[in-house]
Amino acid sequence: MKLHEYISKDIFAAYGVPTPKGHVAATPKEAGKIAKDLGGRVVVKAQVLVGGRGKAGGIKLAENAKEARTAAEEILAMEIKGLPVRKVLIDPAVEIATEIYLGITNDRAARQPVIMASAAGGVDIEEVAAKTPEKIIRAHVNPLLGLQDYQVRDLAVSIELEREHWDAFHKVTQGLWQAYQRSDATLAEINPLVITKDGELLAVDGKMLIDDNALYRHADLEAHRDIDVEAPAEVEARENELTYIKLDGEIGCMVNGAGLAMATMDIIKLFGGEPANFLDIGGGANAEKVAAALRIILQDKNVKAVLFNIFGGITRGDEVAKGILEALKQIKTDVPMVVRLVGTNAEEGRALLADANMITAESLAEAAQKAVQAAQGSK
Amino acid sequence: MKLHEYISKDIFAAYGVPTPKGHVAATPKEAGKIAKDLGGRVVVKAQVLVGGRGKAGGIKLAENAKEARTAAEEILAMEIKGLPVRKVLIDPAVEIATEIYLGITNDRAARQPVIMASAAGGVDIEEVAAKTPEKIIRAHVNPLLGLQDYQVRDLAVSIELEREHWDAFHKVTQGLWQAYQRSDATLAEINPLVITKDGELLAVDGKMLIDDNALYRHADLEAHRDIDVEAPAEVEARENELTYIKLDGEIGCMVNGAGLAMATMDIIKLFGGEPANFLDIGGGANAEKVAAALRIILQDKNVKAVLFNIFGGITRGDEVAKGILEALKQIKTDVPMVVRLVGTNAEEGRALLADANMITAESLAEAAQKAVQAAQGSK
Amino acid sequence: MAILANKDTRVVVQGITGREGSFHSQLMLDYGTKVVAGMRPGKGGEWVLDGKVPVFDSVKVAVEATGADTSMIIVPAVAAPDSILEAADAGVRLIICLTEGVPIQDMMRVRAYLDFKQVTLIGPNCPGLLTPSQTKIGFIPGNISMPGNVGVVSRSGTLTYEVLNALKQEGMGCSTCVGIGGDPVKGISFIEVLQMFEDDPLTDQVVMIGEIGGTDEEKAAEYINEKMTKPVVGFIAGKTAPPGKRMGHAGAIVEGGAGTAKDKVEALKKAGVQVADHPEQIPEMLKK
């Protein structure tokens, strides 16, 4: 789950990382009030969960409260990459001497967290990583020991940080590590970490991604979930513990298992169709979940055919069949459906579906081809 | 550093261990007030840092506030094993069904913490350990991982705890572990951990020892240090970063290094003397510390001779000599002094002491013999 | 003999009393797997699966009492890290963790600890292992495969069943099938299983099923190129996945442009691996 800049920075601050003393506003009036209280120049920043908001005009400098209010009004009316801006952050403007990049993420290959620092902060770090990887210093952190002070010093040395800033850098870096670890983050990033003209270190922008699997122990963070970034159908899917991603094609898919779901999408494409979605009903899905999944698929008016590809392991064919029948009781639809059930309790499932008006298939290739045909037929 | 029962239990409670809702009192009046507020039967318990207070009469049951006040009056007037009772804890009395022992300490041989549990709680656990060691279940805890839930379950199974108490036991045990770890304890012990007739688990008595080396990060605990348990000279020594333990003999010793200090005491005894103290001036002691050490030794009126045995490594002979001269400027004394300086800067030290009126020795045996003779001569 | 597990493998199931735990343990028993013990704290002393399998309060006691050498874990995600550590400390040689949804930082800590231990972990979030006609430990349906000389290793769950089924349809059997799981931080990796197949006299050919995300397939391709003599057929799922979107589990995040299906297919082809366009092509590729 992505966290907004202002929430990420609040978390960093709670672990001792210095951040600008700004506040978030949902209206231009609030924004003006905050700017007035802060005094002086401020930055008004769109709080959206996509990159590139600066280029899109989502960050504006304001000399005073009046300008801040105007800037907020403009930004709050924007959509950035399709996402509405609901909140703006008003931070005091700072005079920047240096910009540093500092981030912690999981290195899956090393099976350890990795901390990265670069003197080339403030820009697109992925571009730095691609073009001048030597400018990014990396250090792996043993997950049982945690980040050691010597590692922080090594980073400071490697990015040629002036010694007068070492103590402040230590505080920021250990604070970021605590924020990463205690929040079950998969990414905790400060970009830029600014050294101001007054010689202070300040986390001017912040970003966190939280491990969805760990949200059960972070109810406070879950409460900050911004459902604007998800299509309504995706929200509904998540609430039903399904993974659904809407795509642009015309063949709805319901599959158990992420790998098989992707392979099913791939084979639809291979046979000339376009998948309308990714939908993984997960392991051990019961009838209720299957019914919810079918409702979600059919909400997409582009869908011209539905392909069920269920290979039973932990998921049982009979449960899936019951779910389909349950959903079809509730939803009146003419969309043709191709069903392929294999594996655990597949026969019981096929028996249950025998009387429903469905196209059946044995192999995956057959199922995909029939779904593509059905979709073309129903156009 | 030992912590009082009431402080240990406060710490346990902060980590979620259920403890009786009692309070500590310094006067009988306060004790009566607390008993009145608690209502019903209470236990009045002497807060002293020695074992065996129960047998010494330091724990009394009181039916009401009036009795509690009387009991507190009696206990506050006591000395237990030479220690004055300055505070009493008034806890509500509980109806005990079962008593369990639960403790965590450092197993130096295994280089890991070890958690111990026994169904034979409420008694002297060292006696259980000596006579029926099989009744104490032990589990080592990996210091990087911490106490795992499965280990807690294994303990519960092994002490044959009824399953209905497992959840409560889990909470108590993980709480005790947190208390142990976050307080840098060398011992955290609940004895007894009571199961009340109502089926509640309750830490009725608690004990913690804190690693002196870690007190720099526990200023809150250091503030609770009870100097009553230390002889005044020991307090003065600690404040000067010296380790001094008063003994009953007549030969004062000042030595650098604990091992050499013990060996020096041993050899004094071997040649017919009795050491008056253990005193380790530590590594790299400077003149000021040496002077303080000498003052402390000479405060003991039993001392008939002083033996300085300094083998320079990190400690420098010249610094020690300067300290002795410094102390002798301040303290007028007739006590004969035997000095043996060897190792780093020993010659410089001997040169400095050449004009002082001191007995010198080359070997340790010679020094000890001369000190024994001097002590006999000055009787 | 087979790699990792065979008919003599003695399994303790952690979480045997749960709905899925008991269902799959029964299927395993039916298949012939030696499910010698179950473990569920607080249920020690009971017998389950028609009184055939004793339940213990701890893995340690289960191992002592039944000689179990392998643990299968099918517990809620919140309990999985503790269960893995318990199994590791109880002295089993193989742990197969089926549980999905284990937090990644938990797994990083568990992995760091397991590095001390003489134990192999498969999973979490994996379908388990199948050595046809000998043993089945996990979700892989027994009836979709038969004994043979093809070793199968996969990051996916149900996609693996698809492949086993396709092989069986063509009369081809499997030496052992290992589902290593799709989580970003996990136990055994492609390379370790490929190495076992390379050394296994009963395996003549290998199928490797990967998906987008991470760089495990690329690393496996390097290993195949440098060390493997046996032919490998590969398949990569996720060619149509839009970049930057999560496809069901964390393993399927496309990280920083790397780990796309295209990259992986190219790496495998460069290593001499035949890569199938869809799973049902795999049998004919093996026949070549």
Added chain:
Amino acid sequence: MAILANKDTRVVVQGITGREGSFHSQLMLDYGTKVVAGMRPGKGGEWVLDGKVPVFDSVKVAVEATGADTSMIIVPAVAAPDSILEAADAGVRLIICLTEGVPIQDMMRVRAYLDFKQVTLIGPNCPGLLTPSQTKIGFIPGNISMPGNVGVVSRSGTLTYEVLNALKQEGMGCSTCVGIGGDPVKGISFIEVLQMFEDDPLTDQVVMIGEIGGTDEEKAAEYINEKMTKPVVGFIAGKTAPPGKRMGHAGAIVEGGAGTAKDKVEALKKAGVQVADHPEQIPEMLKK
């Protein structure tokens, strides 16, 4: 050759710029020890000890630049755990930590981590190591010993000097002297050093100096009894120590009645070790 360190050992000193650090580094240089680098964060680029030794900001850089293979740590207690881990991760093969007062739980974590690493730790709270006429790493004064065939291992600091000095007075030299330190949780133990002496062709006899507390001496006695062929002379300090009182450092707590001087002396005697009543008796016992 000698055990653990010899004239070719290249030492980086962590904390070289401190008062004690520079003092003892100078004594080491004077003795002939190859002090090739110092380390002190924030002082990298400076040269110390009359411009003879370069200072680096990290052990890693010091190792890379100077080929140091051994680190001596002489930093405040609060920095010692981090310093040990830094040295271990920088790839030295031997770490000698002189610092006293390191919290025991810190040391337990450090030890658990070092179990992963190919590195030997001596200390903390130890006087270090002396291979006479070759190298001196730590506090042990160089002039109190000379080369010879007696291996010395000790839990104590200054008491060790006493023994070395007594040996020298009697014309006896030392192959290597190792002060393992008095802390309850530490690096190398008696047994490991005894084993090295047993295997060392330059060592013919061994002196082992213990003290009250713990059971290391008892375990060493078992080892001597079962494995050692070379004669061992022992000494135990603390016969007059009152039970239950702390004698200067944590190693000297008498734990639960075990670990008394009497127990240790008996265990050693049972293992065939001659035990001296006072340190100056040791040379004549070795002559027998």
